[in-house]
Amino acid sequence: MATPITADTNPSSKSTNSNLIYLQDMDEFKRVFSRFDSNGDGKISVNELDNVLSTLGSGVPPDELQRVMDDLDTDHDGFISLHEFAVFCRSDTTDGGATELRDAFNLYDQDKNGLISSAELHLVLNRLGLKCSVEECHNMIKSVDSDGDGNVNFEEFKQMMSNNRVNGNVNGSIL
DSSP states (O other): OOEEEEETTTTTOOOOSOOOOEEEHHHHHHHHHHHHOTOOOEEEOOOHHHHHHHHHTOOOOOOOHHHHHHHOOTSSSSSSSSSHHHHHHHHOOOOOOOOHHHHHHHHOOOOOOHHHHHHHHHHHHHHOOOOOOOHHHHHHHHHHTTTTTEEEEEHHEEEHHHHHHHOTTTSOOOO
């Protein structure tokens, strides 16, 4: 069993024991977090968040961006820490995560046709700094493409994410 990080074992955290982050997920959280934390200072500023969202083609109005920061910055220091980021990534929302799941799908579905192609996956992953070949992206798509059309639709995406949650691996797939 993985050792949980709690407020007792993570001195920079002010969370309660109900917000457990398991070490088996921390490498993935750190990898994604570091993509946001462009200056490497261990925290995500509002500018860093804005830069990542802009790079991904999801420009967010300043008021909405500040609302996101306010939601994630639970210790109100003006930054998102790794702990706050991980708690957010592991949390369930009032709609069971459906909105976030649709938003995640839409991030990859660049042409908004309801499908994620190998080319779209390749484009987004490279924008995130995750270098991989088109062939590797094709293989990732193929691994979740249950209807064999060469793309991932929202139902396949949802099923993949559901399987990852059941297996305790929230971010088990790049897709």
